[in-house]
Amino acid sequence: MPLLAIHNLVTAFHTPAGRVPAVDGVSLAIDRGRTLGLVGESGCGKSVTAMSILRLVAAPGTIESGTILLDQPGGAVDLVSLPEPALRKVRGGRIGMIFQEPMTSLNPVFTIGDQIAEAVRLHRDVTREAARARALEMLKLVRLADPGQRLDEYPHQLSGGMRQRVMIAMALACEPDLVIADEPTTALDVTIQAQILELLSDLRRRLGTAILLITHDLGVVAETCDDVAVMYAGRIVEQAPATELFAHPLHPYTIGLLAARPAAGGRQPGPLATIPGMVPPPQHFPEGCRFHPRCGYARLPECAAGPPALRELRPGHFVRCDFAADLGPPHAVATGLGAA
Amino acid sequence: MAALGFIVALLLVALLAPAIAGTKPVVCRYKGRLYAPCLAYFDRRLEPAIFATDRFRGTYPRNLKEKDPESWAIWPLIFQDPYRSVRNDEWPGRPENPAQDEGRPSWQNPFGTDQAGVDVLAKMVHGTTVALLVGFVSMGIAGTIGVIVGALGGYFGGWVDMLTSRITEIVMCIPTLVLMLAIISLLEKPTIWHTMAIIGATGWTGIARLTRGEFLRLKGSEFVMAARAAGAGPVRIMLRHILPNALAPVLVPITFGIASAILTESSLSFLGFGPPPPTASWGSILNDARSNHSMWWLVVFPGTAIFLTVLAYNLIGEGLQESTDPRLREARK
Numbered sequence: 026m027p028l029l030a031i032h033n034l035v036t037a038f039h040t041p042a043g044r045v046p047a048v049d050g051v052s053l054a055i056d057r058g059r060t061l062g063l064v065g066e067s068g069c070g071k072s073v074t075a076m077s078i079l080r081l082v083a084a085p086g087t088i089e090s091g092t093i094l095l096d097q098p099g100g101a102v103d104l105v106s107l108p109e110p111a112l113r114k115v116r117g118g119r120i121g122m123i124f125q126e127p128m129t130s131l132n133p134v135f136t137i138g139d140q141i142a143e144a145v146r147l148h149r150d151v152t153r154e155a156a157r158a159r160a161l162e163m164l165k166l167v168r169l170a171d172p173g174q175r176l177d178e179y180p181h182q183l184s185g186g187m188r189q190r191v192m193i194a195m196a197l198a199c200e201p202d203l204v205i206a207d208e209p210t211t212a213l214d215v216t217i218q219a220q221i222l223e224l225l226s227d228l229r230r231r232l233g234t235a236i237l238l239i240t241h242d243l244g245v246v247a248e249t250c251d252d253v254a255v256m257y258a259g260r261i262v263e264q265a266p267a268t269e270l271f272a273h274p275l276h277p278y279t280i281g282l283l284a285a286r287p288a289a290g291g292r293q294p295g296p297l298a299t300i301p302g303m304v305p306p307p308q309h310f311p312e313g314c315r316f317h318p319r320c321g322y323a324r325l326p327e328c329a330a331g332p333p334a335l336r337e338l339r340p341g342h343f344v345r346c347d348f349a350a351d352l353g354p355p356h357a358v359a360t361g362l363g364a365a
Numbered sequence: 366m367a368a369l370g371f372i373v374a375l376l377l378v379a380l381l382a383p384a385i386a387g388t389k390p391v392v393c394r395y396k397g398r399l400y401a402p403c404l405a406y407f408d409r410r411l412e413p414a415i416f417a418t419d420r421f422r423g424t425y426p427r428n429l430k431e432k433d434p435e436s437w438a439i440w441p442l443i444f445q446d447p448y449r450s451v452r453n454d455e456w457p458g459r460p461e462n463p464a465q466d467e468g469r470p471s472w473q474n475p476f477g478t479d480q481a482g483v484d485v486l487a488k489m490v491h492g493t494t495v496a497l498l499v500g501f502v503s504m505g506i507a508g509t510i511g512v513i514v515g516a517l518g519g520y521f522g523g524w525v526d527m528l529t530s531r532i533t534e535i536v537m538c539i540p541t542l543v544l545m546l547a548i549i550s551l552l553e554k555p556t557i558w559h560t561m562a563i564i565g566a567t568g569w570t571g572i573a574r575l576t577r578g579e580f581l582r583l584k585g586s587e588f589v590m591a592a593r594a595a596g597a598g599p600v601r602i603m604l605r606h607i608l609p610n611a612l613a614p615v616l617v618p619i620t621f622g623i624a625s626a627i628l629t630e631s632s633l634s635f636l637g638f639g640p641p642p643p644t645a646s647w648g649s650i651l652n653d654a655r656s657n658h659s660m661w662w663l664v665v666f667p668g669t670a671i672f673l674t675v676l677a678y679n680l681i682g683e684g685l686q687e688s689t690d691p692r693l694r695e696a697r698k
Contacts, residue, residue: 130588130590147597
């Protein structure tokens with residue numbers, strides 16, 4: 026039984042301009058102790074998926090349908106229909122979350138120690154001293170230099186990388202089974218990024234926490250994830266174990282993403298490849314396969330007809346493309362979405 | 366800074382008023398026991414009973430010495446009473462207070478006396494208590510109501526916000542001074558507490574609007590989201606996370622409100638609708654000045670005091686405004 030099983034999740038925003046389905050039928054499963062990377066461009070709905078797990082989606086967004094089953098001792102619960110007080114116990118207690126912007130995710134008027142201790146005391150009935158001790162322990166765990174001194178410092182006295190470590194410490198303080206990391210390294214520079222990722226892997230090994238890592242950086246995924254799911258325009262288009270995905274990308278979008286990476290170490294043989302066109306806005310999703318206007322392998326009229334289903338083309342490897350099995354050579358793309 | 370120092374000085378004056386100006390000893394030893402009769406200036410019931418049974422009738426200096434030669438007393442700095450004139454030879458060797466036009470400022474009465482011979486300095490010292498009390502209590506009430514209403518509206522939004530906003534708008538339309546005149550004329554015994562309650566009950570609207578704005582803004586902050594993700598409930602988020610961040614700009618209207626409350630109370634006293642005599646307040650001294658045009662000291666001293674106090678509060682408010690304004694904060698970084 027997977028730790029978290031999202032089944033057909035639909036989260037839509039009811040704006041004055043109409044209904045916008047940011048997450049349109051997403052199904053994911055995360056097993057205990059594994060890391061799942063959720064990749065996609067900005068605007069594909071990956072952050073909304075993450076927020077939907079803990080029902081933190083801001084109004085006017087609502088979860089319209091689908092189930093999110095969390096396996097707890099005592100049976101699985103559906104997070105979508107769980108009453109608010111029970112959900113608050115899950116938040117932070119069983120599922121921790123790390124946000125993208127460490128600069129603003131900490132309350133500026135409280136010390137670091139206070140904030141971590143608060144995370145502890147929300148879920149455990151301990152004394153203030155015990156909570157403070159636990160906070161110190163967590164700061165040591167995330168390898169923050171000078172932890173004793175940092176406990177009494179304010180967020181503005183720490184750098185971005187240090188704040189992100191504090192966020193990780195807060196998320197892990199109650200030993201959750203799953204940590205959702207929403208682009209945890211996007212706002213940090215590359216060297217710090219490497220440190221944070223290494224820290225996350227290390228913690229996962231030591232604590233056995235499962236991680237849902239949301240990112241747009243394929244390099245990050247290759248470094249840290251066991252499994253990968255690629256998202257485009259509100260749908261999962263490809264899902265496979267990481268090594269399998271990088272070795273055998275099957276969906277044209279994934280192929281395009283991997284081809285767009287700069288060549289590692291050495292000269293670039295020619296201009297960088299791109300995927301022509303732009304991510305469609307949710308109000309104007311294309312008919313049929315949502316990627317087909319930008320797809321170099323698209324075959325009209327089939328690709329514009331019905332939305333393709335997710336099919337297992339290789340063991341453990343799911344693709345949402347009717348023609349992925351034999352794509353043929355790419356052709357020039359005449360995008361209906363305007364030039365890139 | 367000077368303004369802050371001035372207000373602190375006023376606070377000290379208000380707290381130590383009976384020790385600064387009064388006809389009752391600060392501390393005295395009478396018939397073997399220690400008493401503090403000056404506290405009677407704060408509350409009539411605090412006057413030690415023994416002085417009533419021994420028929421002091423409020424005249425301490427001579428009676429203490431006559432009835433108990435062993436007694437000693439520490440006297441206030443200025444031997445004058447805010448409620449009555451000092452009688453002839455009450456303090457050995459001192460003549461009674463002059464009254465009317467004779468009462469111009471002199472060594473005996475640095476600020477002069479009013480038409481009944483009551484020392485103006487003593488009245489002003491004790492009036493400081495009233496002035497500051499009015500400021501703090503009415504703004505305390507207004508601040509509490511305002512922050513609660515604003516926080517509820519800003520955080521919950523929806524119909525709660527609509528309800529609180531409409532209530533705020535309705536109360537904003539109520540003219541404070543007129544309401545106060547109406548209520549005071551209806552009451553049999555209007556006291557300073559009624560005045561403060563009304564100023565507080567009508568003055569919270571600006572604070573509510575500001576608080577609501579701050580809560581609306583902070584509700585969407587990342588750290589609030591992080592707190593929710595950690596499992597905090599709405600009450601905890603409002604009180605512990607948002608409120609400390611929202612209070613900084615609210616201090617500004619509260620400070621200005623104190624100044625305005627003092628002015629309102631002085632205006633009411635000046636018009637004669639303030640606390641009834643013998644309670645001393647700066648505005649009531651000005652009221653006496655209305656019927657005695659030649660006694661300039663009745664206008665200058667309380668007028669200057671009111672002016673300086675309101676100025677001080679306004680300066681503090683401006684200083685707070687400058688230090689909490691986010692735009693200026695960015696420039697100073």
